Amino acid sequence: MNQNINILNNLNPKINLLDLNYAEMQDFIVSLGAKKFSAQQIMRWIYKHNCSDFDQMLNLKKTIRNELKKESYIFSPKFTEEQISNDGTIKWITSLGDQKIETVYIPDKKRSTICISSQVGCSLKCKFCATGEKGFNRNLKVSEIISQVWEANKILKQKKIEKSITNIVFMGMGEPLLNLKNVVSALKIILDKNGFNLSKHRVTLSTVGIAPAIDKLIDMVDIGLAISLHAPTDIIRNSIIPINKKYNISLFLNSVSRYLKKSKANRGGVTIEYVMLSGVNDSNKNAFELSNILKKVPSKINLIPWNPFLNSSFTCSDIERINIFANILRKKGFTTTIRKNRGQDINAACGQLTGNIIAHIKN
Numbered sequence: 001m002n003q004n005i006n007i008l009n010n011l012n013p014k015i016n017l018l019d020l021n022y023a024e025m026q027d028f029i030v031s032l033g034a035k036k037f038s039a040q041q042i043m044r045w046i047y048k049h050n051c052s053d054f055d056q057m058l059n060l061k062k063t064i065r066n067e068l069k070k071e072s073y074i075f076s077p078k079f080t081e082e083q084i085s086n087d088g089t090i091k092w093i094t095s096l097g098d099q100k101i102e103t104v105y106i107p108d109k110k111r112s113t114i115c116i117s118s119q120v121g122c123s124l125k126c127k128f129c130a131t132g133e134k135g136f137n138r139n140l141k142v143s144e145i146i147s148q149v150w151e152a153n154k155i156l157k158q159k160k161i162e163k164s165i166t167n168i169v170f171m172g173m174g175e176p177l178l179n180l181k182n183v184v185s186a187l188k189i190i191l192d193k194n195g196f197n198l199s200k201h202r203v204t205l206s207t208v209g210i211a212p213a214i215d216k217l218i219d220m221v222d223i224g225l226a227i228s229l230h231a232p233t234d235i236i237r238n239s240i241i242p243i244n245k246k247y248n249i250s251l252f253l254n255s256v257s258r259y260l261k262k263s264k265a266n267r268g269g270v271t272i273e274y275v276m277l278s279g280v281n282d283s284n285k286n287a288f289e290l291s292n293i294l295k296k297v298p299s300k301i302n303l304i305p306w307n308p309f310l311n312s313s314f315t316c317s318d319i320e321r322i323n324i325f326a327n328i329l330r331k332k333g334f335t336t337t338i339r340k341n342r343g344q345d346i347n348a349a350c351g352q353l354t355g356n357i358i359a360h361i362k363n
């Protein structure tokens with residue numbers, strides 16, 4: 001059923017309005033003979049009222065509604081599976097034909113965050129990540145990125161979960177900067193006051209370090225940046241993150257510094273993600289090395305206990321080691337937090353997203 005819808009959509013010459021950011025919506029609506037401001041009305045129906053039915057858009061003239069029906073449609077692939085964790089985290093799967101992507105909802109005291117995917121699978125093959133192990137299928141379209149937020153909003157309303165989405169993180173499947181054009185367009189919809197209307201301080205993109213794309217990004221959109229550094233030296237980083245051989249730590253951090261200089265969204269500096277792998281990157285020496293390479297980069301450090309997945313050879317550092325590591329960094333003046341692992345019982349935690357709803361984990 002779903003596959004058929006997708007095949008139909010690929011052949012459909014009509015435009016899916018969820019693929020258009022505000023500027024593109026204005027161009028489109030003008031091409032139909034309507035006034036520019038109708039773009040605002042349509043965006044509001046879609047994003048404020050979760051409406052996909054042109055007949056309900058009664059503040060638009062009938063002639064325009066008919067034109068819209070002829071030339072466009074509003075289609076969002078539904079979540080097909082759902083798993084709820086003991087801690088309230090929810091993992092949703094979207095089936096895109098025979099491929100699957102994951103979206104994770106993480107409620108917390110003050111915020112409720114949704115973690116979205118930008119690609120089906122991932123091409124980067126970081127050694128400690130389950131998504132990379134599965135390989136890469138394709139980039140997501142703007143509508144497929146945006147649909148994850150749209151559908152989540154709808155389901156949360158249906159479930160009568162009062163807390164609507166306050167934060168969005170691009171930390172699901174895929175490397176967002178390898179799908180730059182579509183990710184930027186989706187970010188524009190997320191930030192637009194006629195779209196999801198989120199503040200740039202509440203939207204974060206995580207990247208493994210595609211240095212030239214970081215330089216392009218700041219000229220396109222300003223959002224919070226998190227970087228998957230995970231190692232203090234090129235020797236260690238090369239051994240766990242293959243793309244480091246192309247964009248090494250110094251190229252990566254230089255592009256991040258340039259981003260920070262131009263960004264207003266990153267007031268407190270960049271968030272450094274550092275996965276704790278026992279015996280690989282977690283010694284005291286590594287903590288000192290890390291503080292050294294970050295001396296000139298305003299940053300806060302988030303240590304991520306490594307989440308296990310089937311057949312992986314890594315082990316997570318124990319909590320004493322993580323605390324000692326964190327304290328060295330704190331003494332060096334870095335705000336350092338240890339990430340809570342949310343949704344681990346349903347494989348919804350970082351690096352566990354493979355598109356499988358039932359997967360066994362080795363503890």
Ligand code: SAH
Binds near residue numbers: 172208305
């Ligand atoms: N490709 C982007 C977006 C993924 S975000 C990036 O690399 O930043 C997911 C975060 O979880 C990244 O920091 C990633 O390195 C980290 N991660 C991957 N596998 C993990 C695992 N098994 N346990 C904990 N963190 C993991």
